[in-house]
Amino acid sequence: MLRCASVLMCLLHVLHTVLGAAISPKPIIINGTYINPELGKYHARLRTLARSCLEIRDKHGVTQDGMYILSTASGTYYQAFCDMSSAGGGWTLVASVHENNIRGKCTSGDRWSSQQGNDQHRPEGDGSWASTHTFGTAEGSTSDDYKNPGYYDISAQDVSVWHIPNDEQLSNWTSSAVLRYHTESGFLRDTGNLYHLFKKFPVRFGAGRCGSDVGAVSPVVFDTGDKDSTADLYGPSAGGEFESGFVTFRVFDSDRAAMAMCSGVRPTQCSPQHYCIGGGGYFPTSDQCGDFTALDRSHTHTGASRRLTESAVLLFYR
């Protein structure tokens, strides 16, 4: 006999029973009735519906890495990967930059620069850094470009960045990472996230000059690798052109070509095309146009290592 003090208490009894059973890992048979454990897992994930992984950690006490369901301010629902382990957790994967063809210069698949060729009439290229256009999936983010609604919707203070070998499956990401780091400076507090940062500091050819017009820079704390191993990932000659231990957003080269992100470093010279990625749609030196700009250079001298150029760059917010 179920007796409850009130409708609300009765409801809570029922909900606790449902959800308690639901997150159990094995099938449950109650009086001959099968309770679907997959549905239980779904309800457990849905129960923590929030605007970000940080909210899921803070409001719902979740500490397990994995896929969760999030909502934008406008009420668009989407699935995202939450890193609940690194540096306290609460990190939402919002994007990845994947180079599908290092020899293709602003061709199909170069969504973070331009898929329309090098073109001086399109100085912002495809504009993905500052748009609400989304693409890809979390589970496919090491095999293709990825951008979810969290990129423009979540209010964040810091970023975490993972370099994961191309085509690596989600369950192996942490163990196979080439480089992982995060910021603790709260450098995104002013703008709120990268979408707004790049609205303010456009990734557009000619919008600024090398040195004087950097969008944002922050020191980083390494989770996999360190300053030296990061420098080694870029080419032997490139080492003298940057300082390791930072992440930098929106820079220009000496030709006024714009790049979106220098992962793990901050430029001290004016040839960021050898270690910065993403970009506008026009590079006066046309073979630099592309998601991974001129990181390849046949993997010699100024070129980055294959470990770096054959890894996707995953972006998290917190």
Add this chain to the structure above:
Amino acid sequence: MLRCASVLMCLLHVLHTVLGAAISPKPIIINGTYINPELGKYHARLRTLARSCLEIRDKHGVTQDGMYILSTASGTYYQAFCDMSSAGGGWTLVASVHENNIRGKCTSGDRWSSQQGNDQHRPEGDGSWASTHTFGTAEGSTSDDYKNPGYYDISAQDVSVWHIPNDEQLSNWTSSAVLRYHTESGFLRDTGNLYHLFKKFPVRFGAGRCGSDVGAVSPVVFDTGDKDSTADLYGPSAGGEFESGFVTFRVFDSDRAAMAMCSGVRPTQCSPQHYCIGGGGYFPTSDQCGDFTALDRSHTHTGASRRLTESAVLLFYR
């Protein structure tokens, strides 16, 4: 103590309590248990699951603009934006035509004409107007082409069309609109929706002739702008080639090239490439191939204004 007259009454008590609490805007603590308000909003949206925004308005009495969950006849679930305000509401956003590169002629991103170049062997181009192929998201529909399952699934009588500046966020659409209008003629009643209309009247080079083979035309009621402001959006010379205050679907130019939609106007001459959009995959004058055909023309004489060419065209059904 919860006592109910029957299982059904008890269930209704419980559901009312859950859903009543769920749509409350602030967190709810009951006997120390936190009820997630985001989950509540989700349940409120899910509760009105239907085939179209019109059904949500009519059957569930919803009057708030926003994202809702819809289902196709086959049971595919998707999220769509509902305009519940304009002219009585009940409008489902099903598609947007976004020009990512006005200088690119049937290149990548020209999903509403052809992404394979101007090609006489592909007279229908990519065929998006009459296929079940979908792409994009509602929140990204001013930054990229958009087409959801509602485009082919919903039974509609009328359309509403919004011209919204590129990259504008959903919350600003109405206030920033360049042009908005809707039909009240029920011109879609015969075919059911644009998917079926374009099956009957293909957007295919050579399938008809200027003047005699128009797919459909309807007068419109303006919600933002009027006949004159609409004519002004197209170039000064184009004004003599159409009558403002209509929307037209599937027309041909004098070369027998096909275009899908003339927004706000109906052609009276045979050069619709200056004010009609979408198209087949072949234009004898090759620089007209593209989602926005020849609307640019350097923004002079026959060219449309930048306000028009730099806005996405959002299509709603009711």
Add this chain to the structure above:
Amino acid sequence: MLRCASVLMCLLHVLHTVLGAAISPKPIIINGTYINPELGKYHARLRTLARSCLEIRDKHGVTQDGMYILSTASGTYYQAFCDMSSAGGGWTLVASVHENNIRGKCTSGDRWSSQQGNDQHRPEGDGSWASTHTFGTAEGSTSDDYKNPGYYDISAQDVSVWHIPNDEQLSNWTSSAVLRYHTESGFLRDTGNLYHLFKKFPVRFGAGRCGSDVGAVSPVVFDTGDKDSTADLYGPSAGGEFESGFVTFRVFDSDRAAMAMCSGVRPTQCSPQHYCIGGGGYFPTSDQCGDFTALDRSHTHTGASRRLTESAVLLFYR
């Protein structure tokens, strides 16, 4: 008055009542309250949440074809079409190969070979056969390439293959099929699914030789058509180059170009480009590069019939 022997029994009463009402086809009014039938259908579909259509059949006893909700091991939710009718049912649609431009050779839309042109520096092409990159939708799978998370996530033993005319709507697939067959050999048992099979046997130029390096071959049981009608679908000359009544995965031609799948047949000669589809990104004979390789050849002699080249190839797992 609701009285239950325990919380669990009470819960089951409530759930049975909710779900029982939910799957009813017509609106239900209980004491003046409207219960949404679309929401009921959604709950009925959600109730069978599982890793594959086979699980839905086996664990939940479902026998109706249609769209269902599935989950990957990592907890990504997606919608898939289940064929619950053919040969006992339990088949999950995981992919389709759609040729959007038979004349385009490794151009935009050739996701199962390469969208970057014929390129000896990209011997695996876009790599879709062995990646977690997904695209398209079930309802759009006859109008565009399709690949869902089930392709890499589901543990399968057999495949079913349907050739469905381009742009055919889901409700007509079975009746309009050009060719349908399935395997019963359990040939996928070793690798688990095609994703893992192609990891082991890469679709890469130069990775093997004609004849000696076939990835997998299995006899098939025909559901629509037979050995002769299958042979007829390929060109009159091609008939002498294969044996009908099989499905083959990963083959090479005499130039060492790689192809992913020979549908309905197994090669006995070394010109599989006339009847095998999908491929790496490099073909020494460049006009063979593309999702449908050289199946067209102007539809003469070695060319396949238009019925075949204008149909999408749908891939199911069980």
